[in-house]
Amino acid sequence: MxxxxxxxxxxxxxxxxxxxxxxxxxxxxxxxxxxxxxxxxxxxxxxxxxxxxxxxxxxxxxxxxxxxxxNPDVENGTSTEYRTYKRRWFGLVQLTLMNIMVSWGWLTYAPVVDDSAAYYNVSSSAINWLSTAFFLSFVAIFPVTLWVLSRGFKFGFICAAVLLIVGNWIRYAGSSKSSGGIYACAMVGEIFIGFAQPFVLATPAKYSDLWFTHRGRVAATALASLANPLGAALGQLINPLWVNSSKDVSQMVLYVAIISTACSVTAFFIPSKPPTPVGASSETPKMPLFPSIRTAIRSLELWLVFGTFSVYVGLFNAVSSLLNQILVPYGFTDDQAGIGGAVLIVVGLVTAAITSPILDRTKHFLLAIKIIIPIVAACFIIFIWMPQTRGLAGPYVILAIIGAGCFALVPIAVEFLADLSHPISPEVTSTAAWAGGQFFGAIFVIVSDPLVAGSDADPPKNMKKFLIFQAVLAVAAAPLVLVLGWFGRKDKVILRRLQPRQEET
Known part of the structure; x- marks a missing residue:
């Protein structure tokens, strides 16, 4: 030019x-x-x-x-041209693939918990601790993630790729023999994969803000963010097909390691930023990290959205991790439980694919959140009795609705947080929100262990108490977001990234 x-x-x-x-x-x-x-x-x-x-x-x-x-900026007789670049799709695809594999790594063992426990010669609770370690790894490293992402997302991509590759091959190093594995290697590898997660899970909002205009940000954020549970769905569906007995766990770990490596190596070649800004908001100077944190802490609205998002992400993570143990005591097979997990996620993906472009145009984020949350809370209540039906229809229908609501909620809430907090850099709010979700997920999985019924219960080892616990939390968290904009605080829930454009038009 x-x-x-x-x-x-x-x-x-x-x-x-x-x-x-x-x-x-x-x-x-x-x-x-x-x-x-x-x-x-x-x-x-x-x-x-x-x-x-x-x-x-x-x-x-x-x-x-x-x-x-x-959008031209005329100054001193020159013009600056805002434009999008096709290369943005390369980075978005890379981010999507890595989110898939991080989540697949998380749910490697949960869909085949009994065979995994037999392979490593540990209890089912020890296999649950692999998921718990994964969640807590996110919480432990998220301050480092904030610092890295505040200096550019490409370095974060590279960190995620290295951690994901190393973590998978550490797991396989302790699982190379079909006769049995080393549990410590599985745990260390799971922690490394957990360390990789925040670098890719918290990045979509920042990436879409930098590479996409306001007309495509929600869809871009949705694609990359929802790839994470897509990986969980693939794990729920595919891993039981690979494992027919405990000796097959070794090859399952190997397959996941190979796929993860193939999806991660191209992270080293993504562009760090567009050559020129794609729009005025993308070049708006963002607040430095520590002032951003101080500003976010003082916002009541951010706390309300953060609290609701964290609890519901934690509930979703707990259900995904424990679904096998929730359904199997009532006569469901591992494959049927895996299909239930896939229904939870696939229906959610389809729903998000429909709602995200619509909300990209309408920007009715708060209204959508206030509609979705009560529906999901009601479904958690109904799900208490679904395993007892011992039929597939009831659990699958409720899981589908929960998945649809949670998946539609994720990109909406992430973008809503970014809009409420502008000009705070989007990775600050998204990383904190996801860290809260992982933290609550870990707590819920830990709490589930003492809530498992005894061997003399009907049926033995059922998790009805845990399902009641989940429902109570879902109902308790719902009012937090429902009161947004009330009590004379409507001006606190405006979309700040769009406000200048709306005022001028």
Missing amino acids: ASATKETGEGIETTTMAASPTDDTPRSGVFHKLSNSASSTEALRFWRSKKDSSQEFSLQERDTISSDER
Whole structure:
């Protein structure tokens, strides 16, 4: 792209010329004409003042041929062209793949808990502790994640790739023999995979803010964020097919390690940032890390969304980890429990694929959250009695609704947090929210152990008490987000990234 400036009797003409079409060539050039020197000075002052006050321009202030992807900033007789780049999809696909494999690594053992326990010669509770260690690893490393991501997401991608590869091969090092495995290696490997998770799970909001315009951020965040539970669905479906007895656990761990390595090596080649900003909000200076944290801590609205999101993510994680142990005592097979986990996730993915583009256009984030939360809470109550039916229809239907609600909630809540907290960098709120979800997930899995019924119960080892515990938490957390915007605080729930554009239009 080249710019040509010439002085005429009428004033200054600045033309931005597009180069020959390439992969990243903008759709068209931008032409500005300032009628005379006096009006030129006034115009420049006007544009500067608009940028200083809002960091974004209205649709009327853009050329009619521009979108917010090509928003001109006129200063000193030059023009800056906002545009999106096709290479953004490479990074988004990479982020999606790594989120899939991190989650698959988490649920490697849970779908085949009995065979895994026999292979490592430990109890089922010890296998549950692998999931707990995974959750707590996120919580332990998330302050480091904040620091790394505040300096650019590419280094975070590389850290995630290294940790994911190393963690998987440590697990296989202790599982290479079909006769039995080393539990300590499985635990250390699970911790490494848990360390990798925050670098990719907390990144989608930051990545979409940097590479996508406001018209595509929710969809981009949804694709990368929801890839995480997709990995869990693949683990629930595929791992039981690989394991027919305890000796097959070794090859299952090997297969997951190979796939994880293949999906991670390309992380070293993703671009760190677009050559030019894709829109005005993406180049708005973000607050430094520690001022961001101080500002977020003082916001009641952020705490309310954070609390609800964390509890519901924790409940989802607990159900995913323990679904086999919830259903099997009532006569369900490992395969049927695995299909139930897949229903939970696949229906959720389909729902999110439908709702995310709609909410990208409407921006009714708060309304959607207030509709979804009560529905999911009601389903957790109903699920208390579903395993007792000993039929597939009841549990599968309720799991499908829970999955649909939770999956639709994830990208909405992440983007809503980013909008409420702007100009705080999005990775601050998203990392903290996900860390809260992992922390509660770990607590819920730990609490589940003493809530398991005894061997003399009907049926033995059932988890009805835990299902009641889950339902109580779901109902208790729901009012937190339902009161958002009440008591004269409606101005506290505005979408700050869109506010300047709405005011100007």
